[in-house]
Amino acid sequence: MVVSTEKPKQIYIFHIKDDIKRGKTLVKYAFRYNIESTTIEHENEQGEIEETQAWQYEEYISEQEFDLFLKDSIVDILSSLYTEIVPKLERLQNYASVELPREFNIGSDE
Amino acid sequence: MPQVKKPYGLVYNTDGSLCVTYRDDDIPFPGVRSFAVEEATTNYWNNDITDYAYKINSGDVTFENTVYNGRPALKCIVTGTDPFIRIAFKHSAGNINPGDTYTASIGVAALNSEITGLDDTAAHLYFTKSDFSGFARPDHNWGKAGNRIYATYTRPIDGTDGFTTSFYACVFFKEAGTFYLYDYQLEKKPFATSFVDGSRPNGNLRIPVDLASMDDFVLSFWVKMNPYYLQDSNKYFSIGDMKDAQNWNFDIQIRCYSPDLPCVRILKRENGNLTYSDIYEEENLAIDWAMITFVYDDGIIKLFYNGQKAIENSFIVPNMYGNNELLVGHPTGAFWPGQTGGLGLISNLYTGKYRKPNGEIIWTDDYIREVYEAKIPFPVSNKLSIY
Numbered sequence: 001m002v003v004s005t006e007k008p009k010q011i012y013i014f015h016i017k018d019d020i021k022r023g024k025t026l027v028k029y030a031f032r033y034n035i036e037s038t039t040i041e042h043e044n045e046q047g048e049i050e051e052t053q054a055w056q057y058e059e060y061i062s063e064q065e066f067d068l069f070l071k072d073s074i075v076d077i078l079s080s081l082y083t084e085i086v087p088k089l090e091r092l093q094n095y096a097s098v099e100l101p102r103e104f105n106i107g108s109d110e
Numbered sequence: 111m112p113q114v115k116k117p118y119g120l121v122y123n124t125d126g127s128l129c130v131t132y133r134d135d136d137i138p139f140p141g142v143r144s145f146a147v148e149e150a151t152t153n154y155w156n157n158d159i160t161d162y163a164y165k166i167n168s169g170d171v172t173f174e175n176t177v178y179n180g181r182p183a184l185k186c187i188v189t190g191t192d193p194f195i196r197i198a199f200k201h202s203a204g205n206i207n208p209g210d211t212y213t214a215s216i217g218v219a220a221l222n223s224e225i226t227g228l229d230d231t232a233a234h235l236y237f238t239k240s241d242f243s244g245f246a247r248p249d250h251n252w253g254k255a256g257n258r259i260y261a262t263y264t265r266p267i268d269g270t271d272g273f274t275t276s277f278y279a280c281v282f283f284k285e286a287g288t289f290y291l292y293d294y295q296l297e298k299k300p301f302a303t304s305f306v307d308g309s310r311p312n313g314n315l316r317i318p319v320d321l322a323s324m325d326d327f328v329l330s331f332w333v334k335m336n337p338y339y340l341q342d343s344n345k346y347f348s349i350g351d352m353k354d355a356q357n358w359n360f361d362i363q364i365r366c367y368s369p370d371l372p373c374v375r376i377l378k379r380e381n382g383n384l385t386y387s388d389i390y391e392e393e394n395l396a397i398d399w400a401m402i403t404f405v406y407d408d409g410i411i412k413l414f415y416n417g418q419k420a421i422e423n424s425f426i427v428p429n430m431y432g433n434n435e436l437l438v439g440h441p442t443g444a445f446w447p448g449q450t451g452g453l454g455l456i457s458n459l460y461t462g463k464y465r466k467p468n469g470e471i472i473w474t475d476d477y478i479r480e481v482y483e484a485k486i487p488f489p490v491s492n493k494l495s496i497y
Contacts, residue, residue, distance in 0.1 A: 002423055004385035012424050014409040028408075030424040042384060052384075059388075059423055061410060 003040060003056045008032045011078050018068060025071050028063040029078060033086045034093065060089050130490060136304050137457055138332040138399035141487040144304075144457040145315050145438070151303050154201055154212075154296040161200045163278075169193025169286065176290070178219060183292035188283050195283045201296050202276035208269040214279035215260035215302035216294040220287050258293070260302040301338035304455065315438040317349075319461050326464035328473045329436070330403040330481070330488075332457040333395075335364060339452030340372045340396045347452030349438050350377075359428040360436075362404060362413075364395060364452065372396050374420070376404070376411055380428040387411060390420035399457070401482050405473060407464050417482030419475060460488040 002008075014028040035057040042052035064081075066074060130143035137144050162184070164171060169190025176185045188195055199214070206212075261279060265271060281291060297303060319327065329349070339345040343366055350361030361377045372395035376387040392415055394400065403414040406427050413421035438456055464473050480486075 001389065002385065002387055004383060006381075006383035006385065014424065040384070040386075054384075061422055061424060 001034075001056050002032075002059060003038065003054055005040070005042065005052055005054045007055050008035060008057055010035070011082055013078075016071075016074075018071075020068070023068045024065050025068050025074070026063060026065050027074055027078070029061070031060040031062075031082050031086060031089070032057045033060065033089055034058045058089070058093060060085065131304060131455075136334075136455055138334070138401075139485040139487075141485075142332075142458045143490055144334075144455045145459065151297045151299055154298070155199065155294055161202075162197055163200070164195065164197045167194035167196075169195055171195050171197075171283075178217075178290040178292040181292055183290045186283070186289045186291060188286050188289065190286060193283060193286050196280050197283070197291070198278035198280045199294065199296075200276055200278050206265060206277065208265045208267045210298060211262060211264040211300045212277075212296060213260055213262040213299050213302050214294070214296045215258050216279075216281060217258050217290070217292040218281070219257055219290040219292065258302070262300055264300075301336050301453075303336075303453070315456065317436040317438065317459065317461055319434060319436050324406070324463070326405075326407040328403065328405050328460065328462055328464050329362075330401065330458075330460040330473075330478075332399050332401050333364065333454055334399045334457075335372065335395060335452060335454040337396045339454070340364075340366045340370075342369065343367050345452050347439075347454055349436050351435070352437055362402075366396075370396070374402065374413060374415065376413065376421070376423075376425065378425065378428050380426070385425070387413075387423045387425060388421045390415060392420075401458075403473070403478050403481075405464055405478075407471075414475075414478050414482075417479035458488055459490075 010032055012030040012032065014030070017026045019025065035055055038054050038056050039051045040054045041049050066077070070077065130145055131137075164173075169188060169192070171189075171193070172187045174185040174187075176183050178185075184197075186197065199216075201212070201214075259281070263277075279296065283289070295302070317329070319329070331349075333347070335347055339347060346363050346365030348361050348363045350358055350363075352358035352361060359379050363375050363377060364372060365375070366372050367389070368391070371391050371393055373389045373391040374395070375389050378385050390413060392400070401414075401416050403417075405412040405414070406425075409424055409426050411421070411423050411425040411427065412419055439451055439453065462472075465471050
């Protein structure tokens with residue numbers, strides 16, 4: 001979980017690389033989800049520790065190739081993708097947080 | 111530049127730079143050296159292994175002063191069925207003040223076979239008032255690290271333990287075999303260090319990295335934490351551009367937020383904002399050597415633990431604060447009140463580009479795994495310095 005005092009945007013684009021020859025554009029992006037407000041201990045300029053407003057969130061990083069003529073629609077496409085993908089990511093997150101015992105017997109506590 | 115060679119296999123240049131160790135239990139695998147990220151300390155046993163006593167409840171033991179890996183050692187041949195033998199090393203230097211904390215550590219190597227475990231059934235270490243009394247080990251925080259056993263003892267403030275001018279640290283054998291006891295050291299510290307007798311120059315290891323001019327880079331190293339520094343969240347180990355508590359922009363930290371559960375985390379400070387990456391928790395960080403590989407590539411950070419990807423976040427690494435170097439460890443005053451810098455060992459350090467000039471990735475996920483599994487040694491750069 002990332003924690004930042006800077007409020008994250010839901011979608012972050014690292015870069016867009018155009019391939020004119022192939023008529024394609026490659027977009028690398030991050031979806032930030034499960035964004036929640038929190039507080040962290042932060043040191044102020046006087047060296048005193050104080051609680052500061054922060055946000056915690058999960059990230060999904062991926063890249064996608066689009067036809068170049070769709071470039072002006074990429075923001076809308078990523079927004080739709082975010083709406084579609086994030087609920088699935090949130091469900092996957094629940095699987096990741098399941099804790100398994102290191103050793104156990106089948107169907108018995110003995 | 112002339113080199114200084116010290117006991118305990120430590121070598122450094124006369125200007126204090128390039129301080130590395132060859133000690134067999136201070137490296138993750140053969141063929142590499144470890145950098146001293148610990149401060150110097152005094153060995154009250156001073157490499158003198160003649161002042162010892164022993165008691166045999168059953169079995170037999172013979173001793174021979176010898177050399178193990180080029181260093182003085184005591185060879186102990188333990189025989190008999192279910193032997194029960196204690197060897198006590200004396201400390202009698204000066205008064206031992208109430209409240210003082212001492213740590214004893216001794217290397218134990220078996221001649222013919224692996225020791226099946228440096229635990230109560232093979233060998234352990236404890237402090238006693240006289241040579242063999244006080245067998246119970248209350249507060250004798252003992253453990254093992256590689257082939258070394260160690261024990262820590264703090265005199266009660268009221269002095270009720272009776273340890274006034276001397277005490278003993280006892281090695282306890284319950285297994286037959288031929289053993290070497292070596293590199294034994296007694297320090298006035300709450301933890302065992304690798305660099306005793308003032309052998310390690312003061313200062314911090316600094317890695318020259320010009321982050322500002324890099325779109326991509328790799329920082330790979332093996333680390334072995336001193337477990338003392340993973341007891342609570344106020345003690346931590348870091349590699350960053352930290353100048354002091356107020357002035358730093360980038361930091362890789364190994365610490366415990368939860369008791370006994372060390373984790374790795376990357377921090378940055380930029381434009382007044384503080385950002386923490388994902389946390390990767392790994393209990394073995396307090397026990398074993400681990401290979402940490404940090405990758406920065408065009409706004410993404412990745413952290414690999416023993417060749418496996420553990421963290422991936424969008425994260426613009428900010429410009430370094432001040433000059434272009436990463437500090438391993440901490441300068442004085444770099445902490446919030448109550449915090450302490452963690453010490454440990456760094457080995458097989460590598461810094462370089464993540465990609466070739468044509469954009470092709472060198473340090474792919476597969477390559478990082480290969481570097482870990484093959485234990486590829488990287489040359490020690492003579493540009494690394496400690497000051």
